[in-house]
Amino acid sequence: MTLTDVVTERIIRRLLKSQDYRIEIITLINAEFLQYSLDFFRRVVEAKLRNKTVTSDWYKTEFLNPNLPSDELIINAGLNKKTISNMYNSARREVVLEATSVHYDQLYEAINNLIEQGNDIDITLTLKLHGVSVDLNINESLIIINTLAVKRAELRGGAWSTAGKQVEKALMLVLCKIYRVPQNNYGLTTLTEAHREVDFYLVNNNNKRFLCEIKLMGKGNPEGADTTIARDSHIFVADKLSDLNKQQLSQKGVNWVELRSPNGFAKFQDILQALNVPYTVFTGDLDNRLDEIFSEIF
Numbered sequence: 001m002t003l004t005d006v007v008t009e010r011i012i013r014r015l016l017k018s019q020d021y022r023i024e025i026i027t028l029i030n031a032e033f034l035q036y037s038l039d040f041f042r043r044v045v046e047a048k049l050r051n052k053t054v055t056s057d058w059y060k061t062e063f064l065n066p067n068l069p070s071d072e073l074i075i076n077a078g079l080n081k082k083t084i085s086n087m088y089n090s091a092r093r094e095v096v097l098e099a100t101s102v103h104y105d106q107l108y109e110a111i112n113n114l115i116e117q118g119n120d121i122d123i124t125l126t127l128k129l130h131g132v133s134v135d136l137n138i139n140e141s142l143i144i145i146n147t148l149a150v151k152r153a154e155l156r157g158g159a160w161s162t163a164g165k166q167v168e169k170a171l172m173l174v175l176c177k178i179y180r181v182p183q184n185n186y187g188l189t190t191l192t193e194a195h196r197e198v199d200f201y202l203v204n205n206n207n208k209r210f211l212c213e214i215k216l217m218g219k220g221n222p223e224g225a226d227t228t229i230a231r232d233s234h235i236f237v238a239d240k241l242s243d244l245n246k247q248q249l250s251q252k253g254v255n256w257v258e259l260r261s262p263n264g265f266a267k268f269q270d271i272l273q274a275l276n277v278p279y280t281v282f283t284g285d286l287d288n289r290l291d292e293i294f295s296e297i298f
Contacts, residue, residue: 005298007024007025007028008166008167008170008298009294009298010024011024011167012167012170012171012290013287013290015171015216015239015259016174016178016259016265016286016290018259018260018261018262018263018264020260021167021216021239025159025160025163028159029152029155029156029159032155032159033148033151033152033155036148036151036155040144040147040151043062043063044127044134044136044144045127045128045132045134046129047059047062048127048136049132049134057108059143060104060108063076064076064100064101064104066097070091070093070096073096073097074096074100075147075151076104076147077099077100077104077107078103078104078107078146078147079100079150080150080153080154084096084099107143108139108143111139111142111143112139115138115139122138123137123138123141123142124136124138125140125141125144163216164215164216167216168199168214168215168216169199169200170297171214171237172188172199172212172237173186173188173297174290174293174294175237175265175268176202177293177296177297178265178268178282178286178289178293179269179272179280179281179282180279180280181202181272181277181278181279182278184203185202185203185277186200186201187201187203188200198211198213199212199213199214200212200214202234202272202275203277204275204276204277204278205276205277205278208275210234210277211234211235212233212234212235212237213233213236214236214237214238215236215238216238216239234253234254235254235271236255236256236257237256237257238256238257238258238259239258239259239260240258240260241256241258246258255271255274255275257271266282269281
């Protein structure tokens with residue numbers, strides 16, 4: 001799942017205006033999921049029509065076809081790749097074929113047992129394509145619902161992970177450009193003496209390098225700040241920080257920026273000044289400056 005430049009820009013704008021950025025990712029997840037659901041329903045109708053005379057499990061015949069790509073098989077079976085890797089210590093093709101078949105058979109059996117025990121709820125899912133409709137019984141409907149639930153979870157995890165990878169470094173680049181830090185005084189990636197990769201770094205007038213960590217975390221996720229303290233980074237930029245996080249970072253001599261606080265991004269200027277990194281004081285309208293920056297980097 002790839003965050004578009006437009007969504008990345010929207011997230012950064014919201015962060016720099018001390019607004020919550022999560023609505024942008026949720027909107028993206030919703031759009032991706034709804035589109036997937038429509039495409040999946042279309043495939044279900046087509047598969048059901050092709051298998052009108054099939055008395056066995058048509059879903060397994062069509063959606064667990066061993067010729068399908070591994071990622072598709074995993075979702076159709078109601079699994080995810082990480083689960084398979086943890087269970088089998090591998091996600092090789094042959095492992096995926098075995099795991100998806102076994103898991104789907106167990107799921108199918110569990111649904112049948114549930115229905116045989118008796119239930120006062122019946123489900124009939126009717127799908128129509130080009131004027132032709134098919135009905136799915138309760139067994140089939142629950143399998144379809146389970147598949148969509150798994151796909152939603154996969155999209156959600158992918159979106160938040162992608163946000164971290166694509167937005168965080170871009171955010172630091174935008175901050176540097178707001179204060180017109182010369183290109184020779186910052187970099188997107190570097191390795192520490194322990195050969196650990198860091199997100200971003202600044203270089204001051206004495207050619208001293210300052211390592212930066214960026215985490216789009218909330219107050220309920222202190223692990224990011226704990227990691228920064230353990231790694232001896234010099235600068236930490238976050239969406240939210242708890243009072244304890246701030247206290248710990250300050251005690252360790254780590255300069256921090258909490259973007260959610262009012263005009264929070266402006267503290268970056270204080271850090272540049274304190275570390276003797278060349279910059280230009282920002283004046284003017286933030287939106288206009290961001291328009292200039294985004295037209296340059298995107």
